[in-house]
Amino acid sequence: MSFHVYDTTLRDGAQQEGMNLSVTDKLAIAPLLDELGVGFIEGGWPGAVPKDTEFFARARSELTLKNAVLAAFGATRKVGVKVEEDPQVRALLDSQAPVVTLVAKSDVRHVERALRTTAEENLAMIADTVRFLAGEGRRVFVDAEHFFDGYRFDRAASLAAVEAAFDAGAEVVALCDTNGGMLPGWVGDIVAEVRDAVGPDRLLGVHAHNDTGCAVANSLAAVEAGASHVQGTVNGYGERTGNADLITVVANLELKHGRALLAGRGLAEASRIAHAISELTNISPYARQPYVGASAFAHKAGLHASAIKVDPDLYQHIDPRAVGNDMRMLISDMAGRASIELKGRELGFDLAGQGDVLSRVTNRIKDAEANGYTYDAADASFELILREEVTGERPAYFTVESWRSIVERTGSRGSETASEATVKLRAGGERIVSTGEGNGPVNALDQALRQALGRVYPEIEKFELIDFKVRILDQTHGTDAITRVLIETTDGEQSWSTVGVGPNLLEASWEALTDSAIFGLLKAGVSPR
Ligand SMILES: CC(=O)SCCNC(=O)CCNC(=O)[C@H](O)C(C)(C)COP(=O)(O)OP(=O)(O)OC[C@H]1O[C@@H](n2cnc3c(N)ncnc32)[C@H](O)[C@@H]1OP(=O)(O)O
């Protein structure tokens, strides 16, 4: 029996709080899902959500899928309505999607209290709708809503709904944990019982929500018990706490159970695709996401690094390349010499056998972290320290004579503010004095520094500050507290992060800004002038 990987990012994923996908977003996400290699892409509910009706219409001319087929989602016919006269069922046909997935009630309490009808009418709604759509040439899948809750309450009634769907011609019945309250043992037992009840030739699926934090585990339990169709969303998007993270489910099945499920390059592209979809949903990626998260293979503890130096597999459960991710060493006060050696290797420095350098860098990092610096989020500042300890000097792009930045309040009530900064430095054999204006004192300082350096290093014009984070450390000291600034800069292709610490925001920012300029010039291959 074939196995289905069924993605519902564009339908159930879009039910996540705060997510609002345009038709264009959906048309951009669908090819990424196709590239991932899923078998089915549920595009939305045509006839109920106007954007979804438009999505299916535009998909016909604008989408070319290599691996996946589109599924339109909708409900069984309404109570007491002839199926061929139900406009929502008609909209499913009109979508021209080759697969239609019907949500059907399979918990008798929902039938009686939400649909306000009888169990018999519900079975007729399921059978009529499946038969009608199958008769029109559609592959029909049924999502048995609240199946697990219903089964635990009245198993005969829930099983009758599943059987009605199969008997009418449904290709798949996906058992749904709609409220997400199940635990893996319960799911495994129930799927095994349903498997026995419906027989081995019928294709059972699973659709899990994450309210107990078990959506992935519940999906795996269902597959182990005989489900061969698994639904989920990329990045675990979905209502409330989300749906089963489809990439995690598939990675577990492929990499732990040896079942190749995705078409094309599949998992090897998973990290890139998960992040690209985050860009389109405008929801920041979750760094600690299994397999594809930025931290999924990041090691901070010095003891880990000392073993990883011998063999990376000693501290990681898979080769990160299997999911298109990378191993990274994080540098902090928890680093040891092995961490520095491995990080050096990552940055292109071979420090093997250079015990002195490793000890000096390790001690410098530990001291700096004790004074408020943090390097696990400021790789570029770390690299400058490492270079300095290896070569004995910092790249001499400029020497600073002085700088200042002021905030001026103007207007009759002092309600308008303007900032102005002056930087005096030497570069390219000249003394440069530059003044910058900005909407705040840090912005003005950044402008002044950039303008000064730009006279000698025009390469700096490409640099852009894209993130700025301030943290006041040791807040119990009030105004004595120290300030830490982390900034991220890009040259349009790559980005780098630097850190600064000081008694106030401006001093901390100045250090992070100058590190950023030096690192950017270094990376651009510019020699000091
Ligand atoms: C578990 C899930 O996540 S399923 C996916 C849920 N997704 C969505 O709800 C998003 C899209 N939904 C919508 O646009 C709207 O809710 C609609 C168009 C579906 C329904 O809206 P309305 O027509 O205004 O109906 P209303 O919200 O008042 O009630 C829902 C109706 O669907 C009926 N219904 C609910 N489930 C089913 C079902 N499985 N089969 C048939 N009818 C159903 C209800 O009995 C009710 O019928 P009634 O109008 O005769 O009382």
Ligand SMILES: CC(=O)C(=O)O
């Ligand atoms: C169908 C669906 O989304 C659910 O039951 O959760």
